[in-house]
Amino acid sequence: MVYQTNKLNIAYERAIDSHLRHGEKWGVPTHILRHDIVEAGYFNKPAYLLGMLISEMAKPFGKRADWIVWFDADTICLNHAVPWTLFLPPPGFEEIHFLGTKDQNGFNAGMFMIRVHEWSVKAMSEVIALRQLKPEVKFEFEDQGAIGWVLNRRGYEEHVLYQPHNWWNAFGLQQAPSKTDLFLLHFAGVDCCGNSESKATVMSRWLDKLDVNPDEYYTPLHNMTLPSEIDAYWDSLASAQKTLEEADAWQAQSRYKGMDLQVTRGQLQKSIFREADDLSRLRSEVASLENIMTDAESKSKDAS
Numbered sequence: 001m002v003y004q005t006n007k008l009n010i011a012y013e014r015a016i017d018s019h020l021r022h023g024e025k026w027g028v029p030t031h032i033l034r035h036d037i038v039e040a041g042y043f044n045k046p047a048y049l050l051g052m053l054i055s056e057m058a059k060p061f062g063k064r065a066d067w068i069v070w071f072d073a074d075t076i077c078l079n080h081a082v083p084w085t086l087f088l089p090p091p092g093f094e095e096i097h098f099l100g101t102k103d104q105n106g107f108n109a110g111m112f113m114i115r116v117h118e119w120s121v122k123a124m125s126e127v128i129a130l131r132q133l134k135p136e137v138k139f140e141f142e143d144q145g146a147i148g149w150v151l152n153r154r155g156y157e158e159h160v161l162y163q164p165h166n167w168w169n170a171f172g173l174q175q176a177p178s179k180t181d182l183f184l185l186h187f188a189g190v191d192c193c194g195n196s197e198s199k200a201t202v203m204s205r206w207l208d209k210l211d212v213n214p215d216e217y218y219t220p221l222h223n224m225t226l227p228s229e230i231d232a233y234w235d236s237l238a239s240a241q242k243t244l245e246e247a248d249a250w251q252a253q254s255r256y257k258g259m260d261l262q263v264t265r266g267q268l269q270k271s272i273f274r275e276a277d278d279l280s281r282l283r284s285e286v287a288s289l290e291n292i293m294t295d296a297e298s299k300s301k302d303a304s
Contacts, residue, residue, distance in 0.1 A: 011200035012073035022077045050124040072110040078217035082183040101165035107148035111169040162277040181219040
């Protein structure tokens, strides 16, 4: 989506070109919104996305896209060796329909992945309808706040996971290009908070580097830690989900009444929904839940 100001269009067009070249490499089409669809400014994003979702859903099975990746125009794809499919849910996570990242304000809508699915159509429809159905609800960051609000609702949050933002939504606050194996940089907020340089200026430094040498940041996957990090992420989530199921079965069998189990279970479930990008926290809460069951069983044996 790029159409806001002439001042930034050159940098944005060059940034979009980095995505176009990545899509060409992996055989993935790229679609660009260049004018308003709805009057509500930033809500053009969910409106355009909803149209794409419906268009794909209208196609026969086998001819549809599986997922759609949204990227804002202030993002630059650096390493074309990384396919988007690397980040998608493996078997066992078919109920996950949305992958996002967070910044200091919470959900960041500059980059996200959404499955072509009825759930996604409902979610984006609700985002767009918020302004009419709940005009009293105000969001500091417009569509970003609205999307985050919907994703946190019951019925939606169970199908959302957050991934570490450095994987595919690294915030490009660096003022000068540096050696990196990051897949993608996002320049959100670069021109705020007293920074003297414009976003276009900072982005252009990185883009100039790519113009001189398109392979400047090319790093083959086998030379990156990213694949092993992603494997560890999904393994940790699978372990967390299994622990939740084991805790439910154990409580039903043992009839354990301690509130500590319920509280810790609730914390772990919430972390899966909203904090999955923090693996250390996730693993700590899994260990806490397992310790509660182990300690209770030990005390039960001692009492008998």
